Amino acid sequence: MIRVNLIPSKKKKGKRAAPRQPTPINTMILLGMLAGWSALAGLGWWVLEQIEQETSQLQSTANRLKKETKAIEKEIDLEKLQASKATLAQQQAAIEKLTQQRRTPAQVMHEMANILTLGKSPDVDNEKQRQRVNEDPRAKLNPAWDGKNVWIKTWKESAEGTLQISGVARDASDISEYFKRVRASARFGNVAHAKFRRDKGTKSKNGAQASSYDFTLSARIQYWD
Numbered sequence: 001m002i003r004v005n006l007i008p009s010k011k012k013k014g015k016r017a018a019p020r021q022p023t024p025i026n027t028m029i030l031l032g033m034l035a036g037w038s039a040l041a042g043l044g045w046w047v048l049e050q051i052e053q054e055t056s057q058l059q060s061t062a063n064r065l066k067k068e069t070k071a072i073e074k075e076i077d078l079e080k081l082q083a084s085k086a087t088l089a090q091q092q093a094a095i096e097k098l099t100q101q102r103r104t105p106a107q108v109m110h111e112m113a114n115i116l117t118l119g120k121s122p123d124v125d126n127e128k129q130r131q132r133v134n135e136d137p138r139a140k141l142n143p144a145w146d147g148k149n150v151w152i153k154t155w156k157e158s159a160e161g162t163l164q165i166s167g168v169a170r171d172a173s174d175i176s177e178y179f180k181r182v183r184a185s186a187r188f189g190n191v192a193h194a195k196f197r198r199d200k201g202t203k204s205k206n207g208a209q210a211s212s213y214d215f216t217l218s219a220r221i222q223y224w225d
Contacts, residue, residue, distance in 0.1 A: 108163075108221055111187040115178070116147030122185035129184050141184060142177055149174045157221065163188070165217045172196065175215050188219040 114120040121141065132139040149170035156164045169175045175196050183191040196215035 108187050111185055112152075115181045115185065116150060116152075118144075118146040118148070122181050123187055124184050125186045128186075132184070139180055139184070141180055145174075145177045145181075147174075147178065150178050161221050162190075163219050163221050165219075167215055167217075168199075169196070169213045169215060172213055175213055179217065182217065182219055187222055189222050191219040192217065 111123055115122050121143070124141075129139075129141075150167060151169075152165060152167040154164070154166045158164065169178065175194050179191070179194045182188055194215045194217045196213045199212050199214050
């Protein structure tokens with residue numbers, strides 16, 4: 001029969017094992033990590049130093065420009081400069097106003113004289129005038145009309161080229177014929193219907209009550225070169 005001894009045997013007391021020494025490879029890795037950390041720290045310090053230098057340069061430039069600006073302001077007469085600017089602005093506004101408020105062309109003035117003169121007629125676009133008469137027979141001009149009974153009081157041209165006319169006429173029929181002639185003229189466009197009101201006026205020598213009609217009329221001037 002075979003017997004198995006299950007009681008553990010006592011180990012013999014001996015010397016403790018010596019601690020393991022680091023291998024050359026581990027030492028190289030550790031040294032490499034230390035070198036990397038040192039390089040990273042050095043790079044961060046260099047970046048911070050560059051930022052500080054650039055900030056200092058910018059601040060120095062800003063201070064220099066500020067001093068130069070103050071020196072220039074001392075040399076410039078600001079009040080005189082502002083006055084010159086104001087004068088220039090006024091001149092530009094005057095030029096613009098004169099440009100917008102163009103003088104009425106001589107052709108238009110001549111046209112108005114033809115409208116009011118017996119035996120003369122406006123510069124008519126015959127085709128358009130025929131269309132007007134076909135649409136409204138009352139648009140036909142009266143060649144025997146005498147414009148001496150119409151007096152122009154004011155004549156004003158707006159910046160947009162619209163002519164505002166106010167005047168006095170002997171009766172409503174004179175205003176009607178005057179309106180038809182202005183409308184028939186090729187020198188005018190967008191002619192608005194005349195507005196008028198009766199003015200009783202004053203008594204004549206024989207005691208009769210003299211009356212007239214005040215009227216206003218607007219038309220857009222057609223310009224030519």
